[in-house]
Amino acid sequence: DYSAGLPDPTPIIDEIISKYPSKVAKKRKKAMVANDPEIDQPVQANVRTIPGIITQRGCTYAGCKGVVLGPTRDIINLVHGPIGCSFYAWLTRRNQTKPETETAENYMMYSFSTDMQDENIVFGGEVKLKEAIREAYKLFNPKAIGVFSTCPVGLIGDDVHAVSRDMKEELGINIFGFSCEGYRGVSQSAGHHIANNGIFKHVVGNNDRPREGKFQINLLGEYNIGGDAFELERLFEEAGITLVSTYSGNSTVESFAYSHTVDLNVVMCHRSINYIAEMMEEKYGIPWIKGNFIGGSSTAKTLRKVAEFFDDAELIEKVEEIIAREEAKVEAVKAAIKPKVEGKLAMMFVGGSRAHHYQDLFEELGMLTVSAGYEFAHRDDYEGRHVIPDIKIDADTRNIEELTITKTDNPELWRDDLVAKKAELEKKGYEFSHYAGMMPQMKKNSLVIDDVSHHETEKLIEFYKPDLFCAGIKEKYVVQKSGVPLKQLHSYDYGGPYAGFEGAINFYKEMERMLVTNVWNLVDTPWKSEPEIVGSMTIN
Numbered sequence: 001d002y003s004a005g006l007p008d009p010t011p012i013i014d015e016i017i018s019k020y021p022s023k024v025a026k027k028r029k030k031a032m033v034a035n036d037p038e039i040d041q042p043v044q045a046n047v048r049t050i051p052g053i054i055t056q057r058g059c060t061y062a063g064c065k066g067v068v069l070g071p072t073r074d075i076i077n078l079v080h081g082p083i084g085c086s087f088y089a090w091l092t093r094r095n096q097t098k099p100e101t102e103t104a105e106n107y108m109m110y111s112f113s114t115d116m117q118d119e120n121i122v123f124g125g126e127v128k129l130k131e132a133i134r135e136a137y138k139l140f141n142p143k144a145i146g147v148f149s150t151c152p153v154g155l156i157g158d159d160v161h162a163v164s165r166d167m168k169e170e171l172g173i174n175i176f177g178f179s180c181e182g183y184r185g186v187s188q189s190a191g192h193h194i195a196n197n198g199i200f201k202h203v204v205g206n207n208d209r210p211r212e213g214k215f216q217i218n219l220l221g222e223y224n225i226g227g228d229a230f231e232l233e234r235l236f237e238e239a240g241i242t243l244v245s246t247y248s249g250n251s252t253v254e255s256f257a258y259s260h261t262v263d264l265n266v267v268m269c270h271r272s273i274n275y276i277a278e279m280m281e282e283k284y285g286i287p288w289i290k291g292n293f294i295g296g297s298s299t300a301k302t303l304r305k306v307a308e309f310f311d312d313a314e315l316i317e318k319v320e321e322i323i324a325r326e327e328a329k330v331e332a333v334k335a336a337i338k339p340k341v342e343g344k345l346a347m348m349f350v351g352g353s354r355a356h357h358y359q360d361l362f363e364e365l366g367m368l369t370v371s372a373g374y375e376f377a378h379r380d381d382y383e384g385r386h387v388i389p390d391i392k393i394d395a396d397t398r399n400i401e402e403l404t405i406t407k408t409d410n411p412e413l414w415r416d417d418l419v420a421k422k423a424e425l426e427k428k429g430y431e432f433s434h435y436a437g438m439m440p441q442m443k444k445n446s447l448v449i450d451d452v453s454h455h456e457t458e459k460l461i462e463f464y465k466p467d468l469f470c471a472g473i474k475e476k477y478v479v480q481k482s483g484v485p486l487k488q489l490h491s492y493d494y495g496g497p498y499a500g501f502e503g504a505i506n507f508y509k510e511m512e513r514m515l516v517t518n519v520w521n522l523v524d525t526p527w528k529s530e531p532e533i534v535g536s537m538t539i540n
């Protein structure tokens, strides 16, 4: 019972790292912080995982191909590499899409790969890549093809950019490559950056179509996992806000090409897409604000922020009407479920934004987050500083292409009016580009851990005996075998949507289903009652 406050977790940290060799212990300790929301404390983040430690992290290719470009339906995402890299990045994330018509381009049900073989590793794979591009073009006649590099591509030196340029010229469609080899960064994060730079360079700004609608926004960092984006689209549409493009849930590259014509960017997952927001601001004068649609009150707050930006009486009234109606539904379900789950303890170790955003939902239910961390976020995501990312080169991406952003040459497109509006609102105390991180929101003495390891996960469960652990598929069954239910905050365990008002209702019900049950008390590890089988192995 932590109702009187959480205990200082320093002894827990010390015990966790006591199993490590001293050099490793020293390094891991820097990634663990006893939180104090009142003070700024550094947390080690975005550094290489120590070899030998079982991490939750994925690779740079996963961040580029799977995460950022994966949900975009009208581009052929061709993976240059062994077949497994393409197969395992194919819709496992549960990103949904809804083409405008039955015949509209949608390649998401296909998995494209050059299926690299030993021969290509020895003699080079560029010829095979060209043939694959020609074949895809002939079969599907797409408007764009993206080529994604897997580890072997960088190791053998195939030039996906030169191949893409040649094929673009030969076929006359937009073809571009990504140097997103899995090993390029320390995690998925480098892949986000590479993807953002590539889309910005090759797609954004290709179509200066005239404005449509009075209030135009892009939603950045919303990937339509389990249908989240559909729920948000519903709200924007009713409010009369035109959602020009989403990066990249339920998206098209066609819409990316004119996404620079909006008035405002609303950034949901800051970690994966902040680069696009910053580049659009620098080149086109489009301001961005941080938003969060996880939780009923966060959704209401973000909708109000958007309406406030447009400063239009009719819009503000409409948004308030939607909030009042939807919040009544949310409140009714919450009132029924909250008493059953209040005071329960949660832990969450996921990605680069959900481990923070989902804390809002738990807070709404009166649950306490005792420990949390990201897999691959950067310090700003934890500490909540004002973010000015280096958009030219990032140390963690090493050989990333240099991308120099300058104010657009076309004066029509540089939005002086928006820049002036932003300045005016800033004077009123309105915060732009400000990102409130995870730590200022978490309770005193909660334990923040970056890139948590398998050993640390087991220890945390022993210490805190949480009622719920939130992570991904690799953690799920290990945690459940220790008698603690695990909710996947990546794929939502086949559920969702969890964003917006309807999403909050779905999530509350899911918490009731998972937490108000005795089944977990009945689970015991088999080795407690049966002796461990100690085998011997003979190698002939």
Ligand code: CFM
Residues within 6 Å of the ligand: 063, 067, 093, 188, 221, 223, 225, 269, 271, 272, 350, 351, 352, 353, 354, 355, 489, 490, 491
């Ligand atoms: Fe952003 Fe995401 Fe996440 Fe992410 Fe991911 Fe994901 Fe995630 Mo899995 S973009 S950082 S790289 S919110 S795929 S939709 S669930 S780790 S917390």
Ligand code: HCA
Residues within 6 Å of the ligand: 058, 059, 062, 063, 066, 092, 093, 094, 188, 351, 471, 472, 473, 474, 488, 490, 491
């Ligand atoms: C990724 C994708 C992932 C993995 C989820 C998990 C996702 O990082 O490559 O480990 O369960 O959301 O699908 O984050």
